[in-house]
Amino acid sequence: MTASSSLELVQVRDVTLQYKTPDHLVTATYKVSCTVEQGDRYVILGPSGCGKSTLLKAVGGFIKPVGGTIVVNGREVREPGPDRMMVFQEFEQLMPWKTVLQNVMFPMQATGKYWKSETRERALAAIDKVNLTKFKDVYPHMLSGGMKMRVAIARAMALEPDVLLMDEPFAALDALTRRKMQEELLALWDQLRFTVLFVTHSIEEAIVVGSRILILSPHPGRVRAELEAGDLSYADLDSPAFGALAKRIHTLLFEAPAPGTSSEGARPLAAAS
Structure with missing residues (x-):
C-alpha cells in the first residue's frame, strides 16, 4: 500500500x-x-x-x-x-462469469493505468497475498463465503489503496457465518x-x-x-x-x-x- x-x-x-x-x-x-x-x-x-x-x-x-x-x-x-477502495456487503460484486484472476484484474483494466502484462502480474501477487493462488482459475460460485471475501479484498488491494x-x-449473514x-x-x-x-x-x-x-x-x-x-x-x-x-x-x-x-x-x- x-x-x-x-x-x-x-x-x-x-x-x-x-x-x-x-x-x-x-x-x-x-x-x-x-x-x-x-x-x-x-x-x-x-x-x-x-x-x-x-x-x-x-x-x-x-x-x-x-x-x-x-x-x-x-x-x-x-x-x-x-x-480508497470499497468492499461491499456479501462480496456479491464479484462477477460470476469471471474467474478469480479475471475478477481481480478487472478494476485495474477499468482504470487503464496498467499494461496488460502488469495487470496480470499485480493480480497474481494480490491473489497470492490472500492465499488463493490455487483458486485463481475458479469461478465465484465454487468459493466459500470467506474465500469470496478474500477475492474482494485482493481485488481492492491490487490497486494498492491507502485504506479499505x-x-x-x-450484516446479512447468519450468526455463525458472520x-x-x-x-x-x-x-x-x-x-x-x-x-x-x-x-x-x-x-x-x-x-x-x-x-x-x-x-x-x-x-x-x-x-x-x-x-x-x-x-x-x-x-x-x-x-x-x-x-x-x-x-x-x-x-x-x-x-x-x-x-x-x-x-x-x-x-x-x-x-x-
Missing part, C-alpha cells in the same frame, strides 16, 4: 454531512472528527440512522461534506479514487496489516473486529467517544474485560442526547433554502 509520511492516514475534521429526502434536508452527521492511523482496524459504531455509512461514503469521495474536510494520506478528498472501506459487510467471516478478516489483517475503516451497528462485532472504535450518537451522528478495543476476540467473550467494554459502549450508545440536539437532524426544505 502507498506509504505515508505520517501515521495519521485518514483525518476527518469537523465533518457535517447532509442529504435530501422529498420533504426534508437531513443532517446525517454533525461536526464529526476522528483520525485513522496506518494499520488501524478502525470501527465506526452507532445506531441505525446515525450517519455512519454516510460518513464512510464521504471518506470514499461519493458524498461531499457541507462543512469540514476529509484528508487521506495528505490529500483532501474531493472525489472517489483508487487510494467496509460498510457492514457481514463470526467465521470476522475471523477470516482478522486472520488476513494479521498477515497483511492493511488499514481498514469498518462500519457496523453491532457492539460485539465492533469489539472483535476493531482495534479502535468511534461511537456516534443517534441521529444526527455526533462523536460520543473513541475507545481502544485492543485485541479482544471471541475467546474473551465471557471475560470481565470484554463485558466491561461492551457495557461501556452500550451506555455511550443509549445515554440521553445532549440538550438542544434532538431536532437538529432534519428541517423542512423550504427552511433550508
Whole structure:
C-alpha cells in the first residue's frame, strides 16, 4: 500500500454531512472528527440512522461534506479514487462469469493505468497475498463465503489503496457465518496489516473486529467517544474485560442526547433554502 509520511492516514475534521429526502434536508452527521492511523482496524459504531455509512461514503469521495474536510494520506478528498477502495456487503460484486484472476484484474483494466502484462502480474501477487493462488482459475460460485471475501479484498488491494472501506459487510449473514467471516478478516489483517475503516451497528462485532472504535450518537451522528478495543476476540467473550467494554459502549450508545440536539437532524426544505 502507498506509504505515508505520517501515521495519521485518514483525518476527518469537523465533518457535517447532509442529504435530501422529498420533504426534508437531513443532517446525517454533525461536526464529526476522528483520525485513522496506518494499520488501524478502525470501527465506526452507532445506531441505525446515525450517519455512519454516510460518513464512510464521504471518506470514499461519493458524498461531499457541507462543512469540514476529509484528508487521506495528505490529500483532501474531493472525489472517489483508487487510494480508497470499497468492499461491499456479501462480496456479491464479484462477477460470476469471471474467474478469480479475471475478477481481480478487472478494476485495474477499468482504470487503464496498467499494461496488460502488469495487470496480470499485480493480480497474481494480490491473489497470492490472500492465499488463493490455487483458486485463481475458479469461478465465484465454487468459493466459500470467506474465500469470496478474500477475492474482494485482493481485488481492492491490487490497486494498492491507502485504506479499505467496509460498510457492514457481514450484516446479512447468519450468526455463525458472520463470526467465521470476522475471523477470516482478522486472520488476513494479521498477515497483511492493511488499514481498514469498518462500519457496523453491532457492539460485539465492533469489539472483535476493531482495534479502535468511534461511537456516534443517534441521529444526527455526533462523536460520543473513541475507545481502544485492543485485541479482544471471541475467546474473551465471557471475560470481565470484554463485558466491561461492551457495557461501556452500550451506555455511550443509549445515554440521553445532549440538550438542544434532538431536532437538529432534519428541517423542512423550504427552511433550508
